[in-house]
Amino acid sequence: MKRRRFIKRASLAGFGLAVSSTVVSCVDSPSEKNKNMMSMTKNPFPKAICTWGFVNANAKAGDALSKGVKALDAAIAGVAVEEENIKNTTVGKGGTPDREGNVTLDACVMDTNGDCGAVVCVEGFTNVAALAKKVMKDTPHVMLAGKGAEEFALAQGFKKEELLTEDSKKAWQEWLKFPEYKPLINIENHDTIGMLCIDNDGDIAGACTTSGLSYKMKGRIGDSAVIGAGLFLDNDIGGAVATGMGEEILKTVGSFLIVELMRNGMSPQAACEEAIRRIVTKNKGYKEFQIAYIAINKAGDIGAYCIHEGFTYMKYEDGKNENVPSDYFNKV
Numbered sequence: 001m002k003r004r005r006f007i008k009r010a011s012l013a014g015f016g017l018a019v020s021s022t023v024v025s026c027v028d029s030p031s032e033k034n035k036n037m038m039s040m041t042k043n044p045f046p047k048a049i050c051t052w053g054f055v056n057a058n059a060k061a062g063d064a065l066s067k068g069v070k071a072l073d074a075a076i077a078g079v080a081v082e083e084e085n086i087k088n089t090t091v092g093k094g095g096t097p098d099r100e101g102n103v104t105l106d107a108c109v110m111d112t113n114g115d116c117g118a119v120v121c122v123e124g125f126t127n128v129a130a131l132a133k134k135v136m137k138d139t140p141h142v143m144l145a146g147k148g149a150e151e152f153a154l155a156q157g158f159k160k161e162e163l164l165t166e167d168s169k170k171a172w173q174e175w176l177k178f179p180e181y182k183p184l185i186n187i188e189n190h191d192t193i194g195m196l197c198i199d200n201d202g203d204i205a206g207a208c209t210t211s212g213l214s215y216k217m218k219g220r221i222g223d224s225a226v227i228g229a230g231l232f233l234d235n236d237i238g239g240a241v242a243t244g245m246g247e248e249i250l251k252t253v254g255s256f257l258i259v260e261l262m263r264n265g266m267s268p269q270a271a272c273e274e275a276i277r278r279i280v281t282k283n284k285g286y287k288e289f290q291i292a293y294i295a296i297n298k299a300g301d302i303g304a305y306c307i308h309e310g311f312t313y314m315k316y317e318d319g320k321n322e323n324v325p326s327d328y329f330n331k332v
């Protein structure tokens with residue numbers, strides 16, 4: 001018998017039924033540990049979670065997953081619902097422009113095997129999460145920006161479109177009358193969709209897509225397309241996605257932090273809370289901005305936490321798609 005197996009059996013015998021995760025982690029490789037975690041919990045797959053109350057997007061992903069679609073394609077199909085929804089003014093077509101009237105989109109995807117792709121500051125293409133997957137699959141790079149990303153999109157057969165709708169143009173023209181840059185907490189200016197899916201095989205992948213902060217400076221890029229900030233996952237551990245003030249998420253590499261905290265034994269909930277705690281303890285201005293994280297671990301346990309009341313997330317579990325209010329830090 002291999003020494004590793006022997007130690008495992010000895011440990012189990014020694015502790016009776018009390019199989020602590022510490023014991024498992026001492027003796028198993030990460031993927032074996034996760035198989036054990038999965039068999040010890042009652043969480044069935046598939047599962048999908050996404051930021052905010054994007055009912056249709058999460059249902060689309062959940063439906064695809066339950067038909068056997070793999071995690072990454074389900075996440076891309078899910079977020080595409082919001083990219084194409086012109087009523088959503090913070091993602092894809094209909095997204096609020098920068099101060100000069102340009103709608104520029106950022107997106108990234110991360111696959112089960114750790115591969116990732118991203119596009120930033122892209123104009124004229126709606127389905128930027130799908131484009132990010134193309135960057136991942138069909139280029140030697142992880143991230144393409146601006147014109148290069150747009151030329152690549154055209155070459156890949158993506159359709160060029162006007163993303164500034166009549167409504168978003170009118171709203172921008174109104175804003176220009178009093179051009180103050182002041183993101184409002186939980187108001188339609190930071191509803192990025194970040195989604196994490198676990199497919200029937202228990203594999204995790206995710207996507208994050210946004211038009212960024214409303215009336216941002218031209219060329220501004222937030223956290224959403226930055227792997228580790230807006231999205232991060234490790235298929236042996238779990239994943240996390242972010243929404244809210246991208247500058248603060250970037251400074252703390254929030255999604256990577258959450259996955260690493262889960263790797264070290266924290267639950268998704270505790271890890272999301274710690275990531276928010278790091279921001280609010282270092283930035284006295286936290287009352288002025290919102291940040292929210294959602295996370296899922298390999299066993300399918302879910303966590304969510306944000307700075308201010310009002311953030312909700314979607315959860316597709318056991319075939320049910322639910323909108324869940326998140327706990328929050330600022331209770332005073």
Ligand code: ASP
Nearest residue numbers: 190192212222243244246
């Ligand atoms: N995180 C996005 C950004 O900073 C916007 C948001 O989710 O509110 O671009």
